[in-house]
Amino acid sequence: MRIRVAISMVLVLTLVLAACGGGGREEAAVESGDTAATGAPDATTTSDGAVEGELSVMFSWTGSEQEAFEAVLAGFEEANPDVTLERVQIPFGELNAQLTQQFAAGSGPDVTVVLPGLIRLFAAQEFLMPLDDLWAQWLEDGAYTESLQAIASVEGTPYGVWFKGNVNGLVWYTPERFADLGVEPPTTWEDFITVLDTMKEAGEEPFAVGGSDLWPLTQWWDPVLAEVAGPDVFNGLVDGSVSWDDPAVVEAFEVLGDLIANYYPADTLDRGFVEATCARVDGAAQLQLQGAFVNLVARGECDDSLVPGEDYAFFPIPQYDDSTPAVQTISGDLFAVNANTANPAAASALAEYLGSADAQAIWAEQGGFVAPNTQVPSDVYPDVNDQQAAELWPADPSVAALYDLDDFIGGEIQTVLREALQQFVRDQDVDAIVNTMVDVDTRIRG
Amino acid sequence: MTDTTERSDRTLPAEGVGGDGDGRRLAYLFISPLLVAFVLFYLWPALNTLVGSLFRWSLLSPWNIARPDTWDFVGVQNYVDTLTSGRFWNAVVNTLIWLVVFPVMVTVMSMLVSILIWQVPRGGALFRTAFILPMTISLAAAGVIWTFMYDPDFGVLTRFVEWAGLGFAVDWGPLTFQTADWLSNPGVIDLGFTQIRFVNLSLIVAGFWAFTGFGVITFTAGLTAVPDELVEAAKVDGARTGQMIRHILIPQLRGPMTIVATISVIFALRTFDVVWVITQGGPAQDSEVLAVLLWKQAFVFLDSPQAGLATAVAIIMSVVLIGGAWPYLRGMTRVAR
Numbered sequence: 001m002r003i004r005v006a007i008s009m010v011l012v013l014t015l016v017l018a019a020c021g022g023g024g025r026e027e028a029a030v031e032s033g034d035t036a037a038t039g040a041p042d043a044t045t046t047s048d049g050a051v052e053g054e055l056s057v058m059f060s061w062t063g064s065e066q067e068a069f070e071a072v073l074a075g076f077e078e079a080n081p082d083v084t085l086e087r088v089q090i091p092f093g094e095l096n097a098q099l100t101q102q103f104a105a106g107s108g109p110d111v112t113v114v115l116p117g118l119i120r121l122f123a124a125q126e127f128l129m130p131l132d133d134l135w136a137q138w139l140e141d142g143a144y145t146e147s148l149q150a151i152a153s154v155e156g157t158p159y160g161v162w163f164k165g166n167v168n169g170l171v172w173y174t175p176e177r178f179a180d181l182g183v184e185p186p187t188t189w190e191d192f193i194t195v196l197d198t199m200k201e202a203g204e205e206p207f208a209v210g211g212s213d214l215w216p217l218t219q220w221w222d223p224v225l226a227e228v229a230g231p232d233v234f235n236g237l238v239d240g241s242v243s244w245d246d247p248a249v250v251e252a253f254e255v256l257g258d259l260i261a262n263y264y265p266a267d268t269l270d271r272g273f274v275e276a277t278c279a280r281v282d283g284a285a286q287l288q289l290q291g292a293f294v295n296l297v298a299r300g301e302c303d304d305s306l307v308p309g310e311d312y313a314f315f316p317i318p319q320y321d322d323s324t325p326a327v328q329t330i331s332g333d334l335f336a337v338n339a340n341t342a343n344p345a346a347a348s349a350l351a352e353y354l355g356s357a358d359a360q361a362i363w364a365e366q367g368g369f370v371a372p373n374t375q376v377p378s379d380v381y382p383d384v385n386d387q388q389a390a391e392l393w394p395a396d397p398s399v400a401a402l403y404d405l406d407d408f409i410g411g412e413i414q415t416v417l418r419e420a421l422q423q424f425v426r427d428q429d430v431d432a433i434v435n436t437m438v439d440v441d442t443r444i445r446g
Numbered sequence: 447m448t449d450t451t452e453r454s455d456r457t458l459p460a461e462g463v464g465g466d467g468d469g470r471r472l473a474y475l476f477i478s479p480l481l482v483a484f485v486l487f488y489l490w491p492a493l494n495t496l497v498g499s500l501f502r503w504s505l506l507s508p509w510n511i512a513r514p515d516t517w518d519f520v521g522v523q524n525y526v527d528t529l530t531s532g533r534f535w536n537a538v539v540n541t542l543i544w545l546v547v548f549p550v551m552v553t554v555m556s557m558l559v560s561i562l563i564w565q566v567p568r569g570g571a572l573f574r575t576a577f578i579l580p581m582t583i584s585l586a587a588a589g590v591i592w593t594f595m596y597d598p599d600f601g602v603l604t605r606f607v608e609w610a611g612l613g614f615a616v617d618w619g620p621l622t623f624q625t626a627d628w629l630s631n632p633g634v635i636d637l638g639f640t641q642i643r644f645v646n647l648s649l650i651v652a653g654f655w656a657f658t659g660f661g662v663i664t665f666t667a668g669l670t671a672v673p674d675e676l677v678e679a680a681k682v683d684g685a686r687t688g689q690m691i692r693h694i695l696i697p698q699l700r701g702p703m704t705i706v707a708t709i710s711v712i713f714a715l716r717t718f719d720v721v722w723v724i725t726q727g728g729p730a731q732d733s734e735v736l737a738v739l740l741w742k743q744a745f746v747f748l749d750s751p752q753a754g755l756a757t758a759v760a761i762i763m764s765v766v767l768i769g770g771a772w773p774y775l776r777g778m779t780r781v782a783r
Contacts, residue, residue: 097745104505121748125506212630214728269630269729270598412747423730426631 051346052082058099058109060092064300068366075362076353083346096410103127103338110341111350113333114160116151116403117410122336123154129337129344131158134352143357143373145394147401151408152334160334161355162372164363167392168329168404169223170314172280172288172298177204181286185315189227192318196263199286208285209425210276211268217421218406219290220256226327227320228252231400234327238408240443245434255320257428268425278302281312289317291331292389296368309384316392328394331404332372364390416440499524499757506748524758534759535640536731537739543646544653544717544735549710551654553703556661561695563662564669565687574662581659589723592652596628596724603628630729643732645725653720657713661706668702669695708771715767736763 061069066089073085088109090098096118102108103122114122122128135158138144144162152160171185178184181202186192199206210216226234229248236242237249260268265285273290274297280288281302288294294314299306306312335354341347353359360371367382374395381387394401406414420436423429494511502518503509510516528534556577563573580588595602607613607625615624616633623633628648635642672695680694696703718737721727727734727742734742736759743756 096748100505100745100748104508118748121506212729214726267598267627267630270627275599410748412752415742415746419728419730422728426730 050082051080051343051349053343053346054084054086055111055341055343055346055350056086056088056109057350058088058090058095058112060090060095060113062089062091064296064366065368068363068369071366072354072359072362075359076350079353080346080349083349085350106340108338108340110338110343110347111335111354112338113163114336115407115410116160116334117408117414119152119160119334119336120154121410123157123159127339128159129339129341129348131161131337131348131351134158134161134348134355138355138373141375143355143375145374145397145401147394147397148372151401151403160336161351163333163335163354163360165332165370165372165393166330167292167370167389168219168290168331169226169317170290170292170294170389170392171317172290172294172312172314173286174280174283174311175313176311177283177286185313186318187315188322189318189320196287200263205265205285206263206287207265208271208276208279208288209264209268210271210273211422211425212270213272214418214422215406216273216276216290217425218404218418220259221252221417221421222329222402222405223289223317224256224259224320225249225252225405226329226402227317227324228255230324231327231402234402234405238403238405240441243444244437244441250430250434253424253430253433257424257430260425261428264425269422273297274301281306292370292386292392293368295383295385295389300368308386313385314388325400326398327400327402328392329402329404330394331407332370413437413441495757495760499754499761502754504748504753505744509754520754524754525762528755528758528762533731533734533739534736537734537736539640540643540646540733541715541735543642544650544714545711547647548650548653548714548717549707551650552658552661552710553707555654556658556706557665557696557699557703559658560662560665560669561691564666574666577662578659580656583656585653585656585719586723588652588656589720592648592655592720593629593724595652596648598627601628629725645729645733649721649724649733652724653713653717656720657710660709664702664706665699668699672698712767712771715763 057073059066059069070087073087077083077085095113096115099108099112099114099118100121103125108127119128131152135144135149135152139146139149148162149158152158152162173185181198181204183195183198186195196206209220222234225237229246229252233242233246233248236246237244242249271279276285276288277290277294277297278301279285281298292314295308295312298312299308303311335351337344337347337351355373357371357373357375360369360373361376361380363369364371364376364380364386365382367386369386370390370393371380372393374393376390378387378390381390406417409417417437420433423436424433497511498509500519500521501509502520502524503516508516509518559573559577563570563577566573583591594600596604598604604626613625615626616622620636620638621633623644624631626632629645632644632648634644676694676698677690680690685693716737717735718741721733721735721738722741725733727738740756740759740763743752743759
């Protein structure tokens with residue numbers, strides 16, 4: 001009896017552990033990284049220099065965005081008829097985990113969409129192909145700035161190409177309601193607070209947030225941090241050289257805490273991004289601090305009769321302090337090339353294409369897209385909101401381009417920051433959120 | 447009857463399988479394919495997990511038993527780090543809420559439902575189907591359904607509370623509760639050293655809805671085994687319904703009760719799907735259970751080598767699971783004897 005129970009226990013334990021276990025990874029995962037160097041570009045390049053062969057490309061867009069990206073890929077196929085593209089679509093929420101497992105197993109796609117945080121992790125494992133030549137040419141042509149290159153680089157070596165840009169820190173509003181309230185888009189922080197108070201006095205809900213989706217809260221944290229603490233502190237948090245208890249960071253949390261306490265809706269954590277967007281469109285809230293992509297989402301998800309610029313528009317979040325340098329928070333999607341691709345020539349060609357003005361203009365024409373390549377003409381954008389957002393893209397080297405902080409850091413710090421911001425919405429406890437972040441971010445302590 | 451006995455005599459040795467040398471070899475031969483599959487696909491990964499919990503590694507810097515250069519042996523440090531982590535104990539508290547509430551809810555409710563259906567003279571199958579139907583969909587789909595149910599704008603539950611005038615909020619010292627914000631802030635009991643957050647109950651209800659069909663099936667099977675003469679005798683003796691349930695049915699259902707309770711404990715301990723789909727462990731870490739923490743450590747916290755920590759959590763969960771499954775295993779071996 002006891003023996004049988006013991007055997008049963010061992011079997012159950014074994015089954016459970018087998019279910020939980022990841023096991024060791026194949027050698028290919030860690031021994032790879034030099035295939036690009038040993039790869040044979042000639043084998044996938046025809047005598048006239050054109051590329052050929054099969055190529056897998058992974059992305060995470062769906063719906064109308066996927067259709068737009070398909071149109072971009074069609075442009076590549078048209079220019080390179082001997083290349084067969086295999087499209088792999090992965091839901092955004094699963095992208096990092098899927099890519100990690102696939103690259104670690106040595107079976108990653110040839111070209112993949114990727115955020116800077118993952119670029120840093122993958123580059124450290126030598127999973128990605130360096131793209132120095134491409135970037136040297138782009139910088140020379142003025143297609144990109146050095147701060148954009150830095151975002152796509154790890155320790156000075158570029159591993160990513162920009163494809164889809166986005167401008168953050170935009171306060172979306174309805175011009176007609178502003179007229180009813182007798183307010184104008186504010187240009188200073190004081191005016192901003194005055195507008196918010198006017199809305200409250202009129203019985204209106206100032207903001208729609210969408211905090212149940214976690215990431216919309218970081219859309220608040222980034223511009224507030226950038227405006228209050230400045231670009232050096234912002235980038236210091238990104239690279240781990242500035243601690244979360246730095247006085248400038250603490251002040252930024254205090255400013256955000258005041259905004260939450262005074263102007264956030266009570267149901268912030270009950271609603272997601274789309275619900276918040278539609279709440280603003282419907283008039284349940286007056287403002288939404290978000291990215292340029294709201295231009296597409298408001299029409300696509302809430303009301304397809306909206307006219308950009310007339311029915312909804314945006315103003316950049318005002319400068320908190322006139323003495324701080326000009327900053328622009330941005331985000332966006334980059335592409336990277338697998339260092340172990342069997343077709344490095346075609347993969348590099350696709351990366352070069354995706355970073356080009358020609359490719360980005362295809363999507364820009366369809367809307368909901370800010371082209372990171374500065375050579376995409378502004379008249380390709382289909383409406384005034386997209387045009388104005390594109391004008392805010394930090395094409396001018398004097399404007400610091402600050403990439404979405406948590407996406408840039410990635411990993412556990414990103415997850416904990418998002419969760420801590422949700423808790424911050426509930427308690428506005430500056431000490432607690434600072435301590436939480438100091439505990440989890442051990443980089444500065446080594 | 448005679449034929450059956452004769453067939454049994456031809457195929458089985460008198461003392462059972464494996465009773466003599468040839469029979470034992472034959473038995474091993476028959477089970478060897480299964481044994482090979484078990485060793486390759488269960489035992490080896492399990493041992494890998496167990497040993498992996500003693501190393502520092504991640505998906506990007508994997509530990510490989512065949513490659514000593516990948517070994518970063520840390521001994522029991524992963525267990526020490528896990529057991530001293532506030533995040534782990536937060537997940538333990540949330541998992542404990544599941545472990546206490548979910549099995550009780552499933553066992554009691556499904557038994558009551560089964561008895562009620564058993565007593566219905568007609569249409570019992572219809573009622574049983576209604577309770578069993580949710581079992582036919584995946585837990586992830588159940589999570590999506592309950593996300594809609596709890597929606598603050600158009601959710602059925604929210605609308606029902608409004609329609610029935612059941613909306614209220616309670617703030618009694620350490621207890622706060624409201625019939626709203628089901629997934630963001632339905633309430634909490636602040637015990638000082640920890641908090642019991644009611645968002646976990648919202649998730650447990652979703653899990654209960656998806657799982658209770660199993661209990662109904664099991665108890666219904668148990669009820670069919672209750673001897674008719676026992677029930678008839680009780681009726682003749684004038685037993686009321688309550689007495690019948692208490693003195694006749696519940697004692698007869700002890701076996702199914704053990705099975706349902708044990709399987710519910712196992713379900714509660716390893717619950718992931720419903721939590722992940724509905725809240726992903728949030729808001730903040732309010733509903734993060736051990737399985738979600740394990741998943742995050744392995745697949746979300748990619749920048750730091752935490753797969754060893756994840757495997758340590760898996761081992762700890764397994765040990766607890768064995769403890770929870772103990773009554774069931776004892777029952778099974780008793781049946782086998």
